[in-house]
Amino acid sequence: MTTLPLAGRVALVTGAGNGIGLAIARVLAERGARVALNDLDLEAAARAAQTLGEAHLSVRADVSSEADVEAMVGEVRDAFGRIDILVNNAGVGDGGVPTLDQSLAVFERTLAIHVNGTFLMSRAVAAGMARQGGGAIINLGSIAGELGIPVRTAYSVAKAGISMMTRVLACEWARFGIRVNAVAPGYVRTRLVEGLITSGRLDARRIAARTPLGRMGQPEEIARVVAFLASQEASYVTGAIVPVDGGYTAFGGPFDASGAFSGYDAAAPAKEGDSGPPRRTGHDPREGDGS
Ligand SMILES: NC(=O)c1ccc[n+]([C@@H]2O[C@H](COP(=O)([O-])OP(=O)(O)OC[C@H]3O[C@@H](n4cnc5c(N)ncnc54)[C@H](O)[C@@H]3O)[C@@H](O)[C@H]2O)c1
Structure with missing residues (x-):
C-alpha cells in the first residue's frame, strides 16, 4: 500500500471557500492532509469543507485582522494539534x-x-512550525506581481510585496526548517477573473492570444503546484516564485503568443523530406522588430 504524500499533515488554507483556494484545499486533502478551510465568508468555507469530508474543518477569519488571525490559528491548533502547511491564498481584486x-x-x-x-x-504559524521542526508556507503571488499591468496598481504592488515577503521569510526561517515559496498564477478562470471579464475589464480572447499555451489556467493546475511545494518532493526548494501561467511571463515576442502570427503554421502538412520546423506562414519571428 502506498502512503499518500501529505498523510499526517495539517494544512490551513485561507480564502478556501471559492476558486483557487478551494481547489488547493481539495488537492491537499486528496493527498492525505487534514485541511482547515478559512474564509471571510464562513458559509462558503463550511460548504467547501463539507465537500471534502468529515476530517476537515471550516474557520472564519479576516486575514487582515490580527485578532482574527491569532484566534483562528489557536482554533485550528486546538482542533488538529499542529499546523504543518499554510497556504496564503485569500485575496481580492482592486x-x-x-x-x-x-x-x-x-x-x-x-x-x-x-x-x-x-x-x-x-x-x-511560524513559531509553532519551528517547535515541530519545520513546515511549509506557500503564498499566492501573480503575474501582476512580476509585470507592470496598467490600472492594477494596488493589486500589482500587493502581489510584488508578497513575492518579496516570500524571499525574505524563506531566508529568515530556513534555520527553523520552514520552507517559504510562492506560486505566481497567470489568468485562472475563477470568480475574481469572471468578474473582470463580465464587467468588460478583461478580454478572455486576448488573454488566450497573449499566452503561449493559448488558454487560461484551471484552479486545479495551480493547486497541484502548491501541493508539490507543500510536500517533501520540494525539500530543497525555498524562496522560489514559481510561475504557473502557461508561459505568460516567459513570452516577450512582439506578436501573438498563441502562434497565429508567429510565422509558423504547425498545422501545415509536412512536405516529403521535411525535417525542419513547420512551414512559414506570415510574420517571421526571426525578423524581430528591430529592438
Ligand atoms: N484568478 C486568477 O486569475 C488569479 C491569478 C493570480 C493570482 N490569483 C490569486 O489567487 C488567490 C485566489 O484567487 P481566486 O481567483 O480564487 O479568488 P476568489 O474571489 O474566487 O476567492 C478568494 C476567496 O478569498 C476570500 N477572501 C477575501 N478576502 C478575505 C479576507 N480578508 N479574509 C479571508 N478570506 C478572504 C473570499 O471570500 C473568497 O472566497 C488570490 O490571492 C488571487 O489574488 C488569482
Missing part, C-alpha cells in the same frame, strides 16, 4: 480602476488583505 481615479481606501484595503494578511498569517 477594481481595475485607473490610478488617477483610485481611492486610498481601496488601495489600502487591497494591501491589507494581501500583504498584511500574508504577514499576519505567516507570523502566527
Whole structure:
C-alpha cells in the first residue's frame, strides 16, 4: 500500500471557500492532509469543507485582522494539534480602476488583505512550525506581481510585496526548517477573473492570444503546484516564485503568443523530406522588430 504524500499533515488554507483556494484545499486533502478551510465568508468555507469530508474543518477569519488571525490559528491548533502547511491564498481584486481615479481606501484595503494578511498569517504559524521542526508556507503571488499591468496598481504592488515577503521569510526561517515559496498564477478562470471579464475589464480572447499555451489556467493546475511545494518532493526548494501561467511571463515576442502570427503554421502538412520546423506562414519571428 502506498502512503499518500501529505498523510499526517495539517494544512490551513485561507480564502478556501471559492476558486483557487478551494481547489488547493481539495488537492491537499486528496493527498492525505487534514485541511482547515478559512474564509471571510464562513458559509462558503463550511460548504467547501463539507465537500471534502468529515476530517476537515471550516474557520472564519479576516486575514487582515490580527485578532482574527491569532484566534483562528489557536482554533485550528486546538482542533488538529499542529499546523504543518499554510497556504496564503485569500485575496481580492482592486477594481481595475485607473490610478488617477483610485481611492486610498481601496488601495489600502487591497494591501491589507494581501500583504498584511500574508504577514499576519505567516507570523502566527511560524513559531509553532519551528517547535515541530519545520513546515511549509506557500503564498499566492501573480503575474501582476512580476509585470507592470496598467490600472492594477494596488493589486500589482500587493502581489510584488508578497513575492518579496516570500524571499525574505524563506531566508529568515530556513534555520527553523520552514520552507517559504510562492506560486505566481497567470489568468485562472475563477470568480475574481469572471468578474473582470463580465464587467468588460478583461478580454478572455486576448488573454488566450497573449499566452503561449493559448488558454487560461484551471484552479486545479495551480493547486497541484502548491501541493508539490507543500510536500517533501520540494525539500530543497525555498524562496522560489514559481510561475504557473502557461508561459505568460516567459513570452516577450512582439506578436501573438498563441502562434497565429508567429510565422509558423504547425498545422501545415509536412512536405516529403521535411525535417525542419513547420512551414512559414506570415510574420517571421526571426525578423524581430528591430529592438
Ligand atoms: N484568478 C486568477 O486569475 C488569479 C491569478 C493570480 C493570482 N490569483 C490569486 O489567487 C488567490 C485566489 O484567487 P481566486 O481567483 O480564487 O479568488 P476568489 O474571489 O474566487 O476567492 C478568494 C476567496 O478569498 C476570500 N477572501 C477575501 N478576502 C478575505 C479576507 N480578508 N479574509 C479571508 N478570506 C478572504 C473570499 O471570500 C473568497 O472566497 C488570490 O490571492 C488571487 O489574488 C488569482
